[in-house]
Amino acid sequence: MKDGELDSVDRHILYYLQQDARRTSSSDIAEKLDLSPSTVRTRIGKLEASGVIRGYHLDIDYDLAGYPLYTKIICTAPITERDRLANEARKVRGVTAVREIMTGKRNVYVNAIGEDHDDLNRIGEELDRVGLDVVDEQLIRDEYVCPYHGFLDQEADAQPVEGDTES
């Protein structure tokens, strides 16, 4: 599938899947879009095959789950190595996300969970051993993931979402 070739149907499918990727079936989406379940199933299959949909993940409240040491580790990597090092970072036990930043010295962000302070130290050391230069580390107090609203009304605007009437 070609890049950026999502039509309105695709975007709506992504939107609805974002809400509840586990319990929203093709039939549910088909109903909302006035399409047949087959069509939605085919579309989802293509979105997965093309790589637009990379997977379906859990949103976990790590704090509630008993892991209070959720941290953001900011690193520096040489541009030529950034890609490789970011990939190495993913393998470090405790790491939950890696983001590569286009420019600047703080160009690799690693989210990680430590079971205790020793474990946090270990993660930092392993990142260092990989070749990443740890320049900062901060406790994440809270994290909210939001669905991207742009899938809904990117071309047709002025479609207010419920919520601006909140008190």
Next chain:
Amino acid sequence: MKDGELDSVDRHILYYLQQDARRTSSSDIAEKLDLSPSTVRTRIGKLEASGVIRGYHLDIDYDLAGYPLYTKIICTAPITERDRLANEARKVRGVTAVREIMTGKRNVYVNAIGEDHDDLNRIGEELDRVGLDVVDEQLIRDEYVCPYHGFLDQEADAQPVEGDTES
């Protein structure tokens, strides 16, 4: 449910759901854990009710989807307002994630998708209007989400996969 009261079964369930939250059924997990599907379903229900599982999200390759302007906006908020402002930031169109950092001046991280550069400017302005002080903004080149391996062998290590090697 009480905090940090996850037992081995709960953690394994979280682990398997992390892999593919959409297509991993209770039965699949039950089979891997040598439990009945009912048990797994009950556990998942409790994890959801307790808030440990906050939701099931899509992992989207925004670049492939035709949204190349995936950015990280770093903001400063007064500690006393941080919580409220972070919540406001979630409502800004284009925002896909908000992270509150415990300490420091760079204490609110916002991930957002802009449709074009004007759109990025709008997002920055809206964050500013909300009361957040934008101190930095960077293009995210790539993002990888990883399952937290700690769910598997947090107390007993060197155990690659779940095994019923219990004596």
Next chain:
DNA sequence: CTTGAAAAAGCGTTAGC
């Protein structure tokens, strides 16, 4: 926590518009 039934829902495939 498990079993075992019935009921429901999803899915893949086909053929056809």
Next chain:
DNA sequence: GCTAACGCTTTTTCAAG
């Protein structure tokens, strides 16, 4: 590319042990 319909598989629900 979308729809419809078939049959099959799977999951869920709900009883009870």
